[in-house]
Amino acid sequence: MTRSIALFGTGLIGGSFALALRRRHPDLHVVGRDRDLEAARRALELGFIDTIAGSVADAVRDADLAFLAVPVAQMPGLFAEIAATPVPADLVITDAGSTKGDVVDAARGALGTGVARFVPGHPIAGREVHGPDAALASLYEGRDVILTPLVENPPAVVARVHAAWTACGARVTRMPVEQHDRVLAAVSHLPHMLSYALVAQIVDSADAALKLGLAGAGFRDFTRIAASSPEMWRDIALANRTALLAELDDYIGLVHGLRGAIDAGDGGALEALFDKASRTRQAWKRGEMP
Amino acid sequence: MTRSIALFGTGLIGGSFALALRRRHPDLHVVGRDRDLEAARRALELGFIDTIAGSVADAVRDADLAFLAVPVAQMPGLFAEIAATPVPADLVITDAGSTKGDVVDAARGALGTGVARFVPGHPIAGREVHGPDAALASLYEGRDVILTPLVENPPAVVARVHAAWTACGARVTRMPVEQHDRVLAAVSHLPHMLSYALVAQIVDSADAALKLGLAGAGFRDFTRIAASSPEMWRDIALANRTALLAELDDYIGLVHGLRGAIDAGDGGALEALFDKASRTRQAWKRGEMP
Numbered sequence: 001m002t003r004s005i006a007l008f009g010t011g012l013i014g015g016s017f018a019l020a021l022r023r024r025h026p027d028l029h030v031v032g033r034d035r036d037l038e039a040a041r042r043a044l045e046l047g048f049i050d051t052i053a054g055s056v057a058d059a060v061r062d063a064d065l066a067f068l069a070v071p072v073a074q075m076p077g078l079f080a081e082i083a084a085t086p087v088p089a090d091l092v093i094t095d096a097g098s099t100k101g102d103v104v105d106a107a108r109g110a111l112g113t114g115v116a117r118f119v120p121g122h123p124i125a126g127r128e129v130h131g132p133d134a135a136l137a138s139l140y141e142g143r144d145v146i147l148t149p150l151v152e153n154p155p156a157v158v159a160r161v162h163a164a165w166t167a168c169g170a171r172v173t174r175m176p177v178e179q180h181d182r183v184l185a186a187v188s189h190l191p192h193m194l195s196y197a198l199v200a201q202i203v204d205s206a207d208a209a210l211k212l213g214l215a216g217a218g219f220r221d222f223t224r225i226a227a228s229s230p231e232m233w234r235d236i237a238l239a240n241r242t243a244l245l246a247e248l249d250d251y252i253g254l255v256h257g258l259r260g261a262i263d264a265g266d267g268g269a270l271e272a273l274f275d276k277a278s279r280t281r282q283a284w285k286r287g288e289m290p
Numbered sequence: 291m292t293r294s295i296a297l298f299g300t301g302l303i304g305g306s307f308a309l310a311l312r313r314r315h316p317d318l319h320v321v322g323r324d325r326d327l328e329a330a331r332r333a334l335e336l337g338f339i340d341t342i343a344g345s346v347a348d349a350v351r352d353a354d355l356a357f358l359a360v361p362v363a364q365m366p367g368l369f370a371e372i373a374a375t376p377v378p379a380d381l382v383i384t385d386a387g388s389t390k391g392d393v394v395d396a397a398r399g400a401l402g403t404g405v406a407r408f409v410p411g412h413p414i415a416g417r418e419v420h421g422p423d424a425a426l427a428s429l430y431e432g433r434d435v436i437l438t439p440l441v442e443n444p445p446a447v448v449a450r451v452h453a454a455w456t457a458c459g460a461r462v463t464r465m466p467v468e469q470h471d472r473v474l475a476a477v478s479h480l481p482h483m484l485s486y487a488l489v490a491q492i493v494d495s496a497d498a499a500l501k502l503g504l505a506g507a508g509f510r511d512f513t514r515i516a517a518s519s520p521e522m523w524r525d526i527a528l529a530n531r532t533a534l535l536a537e538l539d540d541y542i543g544l545v546h547g548l549r550g551a552i553d554a555g556d557g558g559a560l561e562a563l564f565d566k567a568s569r570t571r572q573a574w575k576r577g578e579m580p
Contacts, residue, residue: 124506144504173504179497186492187505191512194484197544199567202476205540207469212574214434214463215477216414221511222481227571230564234557241552248549250495252542254487259538262531267524274520277489281517284502 002164004029006053006063008078010043012127013096014069015135018048020168023137033059035074042132056081060091065164068095073235075103079110093118094161098184099239100148100177116152119161121145122180123170141169148177178243185243190251192233193244195226292454294319296343296353298368300333302417303386304359305425308338310458313427323349325364332422346371350381355454358385363525365393369400383408384451388474389529390438390467406442409451411435412470413460418517431459438467468533475533480541482523483534485516 007014010032018030032049034040043049053059097103107118125143145165149158261269297304300322308320322339324330333339343349387393397408415433435455439448551559
């Protein structure tokens with residue numbers, strides 16, 4: 001059981017993790033650290049951390065679990081700091097990064113054989129608001145968390161991370177790192193790229209103001225994710241480059257085919273594609289799998 | 291003022307038009323006609339039509355406004371039937387088709403000089419449910435309606451259609467046919483194609499069930515419109531072929547560029563594109579124009 005956490009990143013993701021675990025384990029001790037000192041102070045005021053760590057060494061000294069909830073681009077630096085610090089023998093480390101291949105590479109590079117204590121993770125949960133005040137004890141309830149255990153991880157180490165997420169109310173799925181990155185590229189990273197691209201196309205075109213003035217509910221939903229953080233999505237696109245490029249290539253090919261069917265007036269091909277998509281989307285909404 | 295309407299198509303769009311006008315003009319007489327006799331009977335039960343017309347001639351005999359709310363693919367046949375029928379001298383015709391170039395071509399072809407009485411229109415409003423029971427008197431309140439008047443239309447004819455939509459509570463915008471089709475291709479037709487394509491790509495890929503099982507809120511919103519009617523969108527894609535192909539070509543070019551930036555690790559180019567889209571989408575949500 002987790003008794004003491006080193007929380008790196010005291011915003012929405014880290015804060016919600018601490019709040020959720022504390023609900024189950026009221027005696028849990030949480031030491032927080034954030035590059036943004038204001039965020040750490042606010043986390044202390046809100047009570048989901050007990051102290052602010054002055055250094056990485058202070059944060060992990062008495063921890064049995066370190067939770068890395070920092071932007072993916074900050075992970076390599078954080079792993080390097082942890083590698084340079086004495087840590088408790090039973091310390092387990094996990095993270096909440098949206099991509100896993102690059103985080104695992106950074107962890108292996110910095111920790112060496114110590115990567116055995118690092119279990120990569122990714123909670124599929126979020127909110128449109130961020131920071132300590134956005135943290136919710138219920139954020140992970142009924143949500144999926146993907147763990148991508150490494151060959152170096154002893155089963156007991158994976159089990160501890162798994163149990164922490166279960167205690168948060170999450171549904172844990174395990175898969176290889178590469179599969180995680182391909183799955184997320186398809187259902188999350190690719191749609192973000194496509195949504196950004198549509199808005200960019202419209203704003204740079206003739207009649208942009210007229211178009212935006214007449215855009216309705218379809219545009220609204222399709223482009224909601226185009227309001228997301230440019231920095232975060234730049235980092236994700238680069239971090240998951242290989243899988244995302246494969247998805248983009250498939251997509252460009254598919255849209256080329258769709259273009260050809262429209263050009264050729266091939267109503268049958270269009271209807272078949274739309275019908276397959278429509279039936280799939282309707283089944284998905286009902287909670288059915290293909 | 292409109293006193294008597296010939297309503298072709300007694301579903302969501304036509305029914306809502308009749309209900310909205312009747313609220314302002316309680317003495318309005320509505321004659322309904324629908325290829326689906328059950329839909330016409332239900333409209334009669336719901337009271338938004340007063341009689342069911344046995345023929346096109348019966349429908350228009352005493353009408354001063356004919357409202358064509360049938361699928362775009364049925365417009366040519368309906369115009370041909372109207373052309374073959376004696377109509378009142380002051381009859382004005384308008385429609386609610388999602389595309390305008392093809393509808394205008396059909397109207398010109400069938401009506402000849404009689405096209406002067408036809409004012410093309412497109413209400414930017416809808417619901418996810420269809421048919422007579424989905425009709426709402428409030429459907430068009432505060433919504434945009436685009437009219438694309440023809441050079442043949444006398445101003446008084448356009449004014450009558452304009453006034454009918456204003457009486458429904460709509461905000462009327464006028465523009466040329468070609469501009470309407472380009473604007474709608476960009477903000478509506480293109481996103482529908484792209485949303486269908488993403489769902490089709492996922493369902494035909496490896497790990498489809500796993501991907502759909504882990505798809506979150508971003509996927510949900512991006513693909514909501516992929517649940518739309520395959521037949522209707524096949525017809526729209528073909529009807530607005532020219533404008534849609536131009537938008538698709540621009541989009542494929544933009545996504546190619548995005549792909550290149552990811553492949554080259556060009557974070558600056560990615561962030562610039564995402565940032566432009568993100569600021570535009572956020573301003574749009576606040577009701578600001580670029």
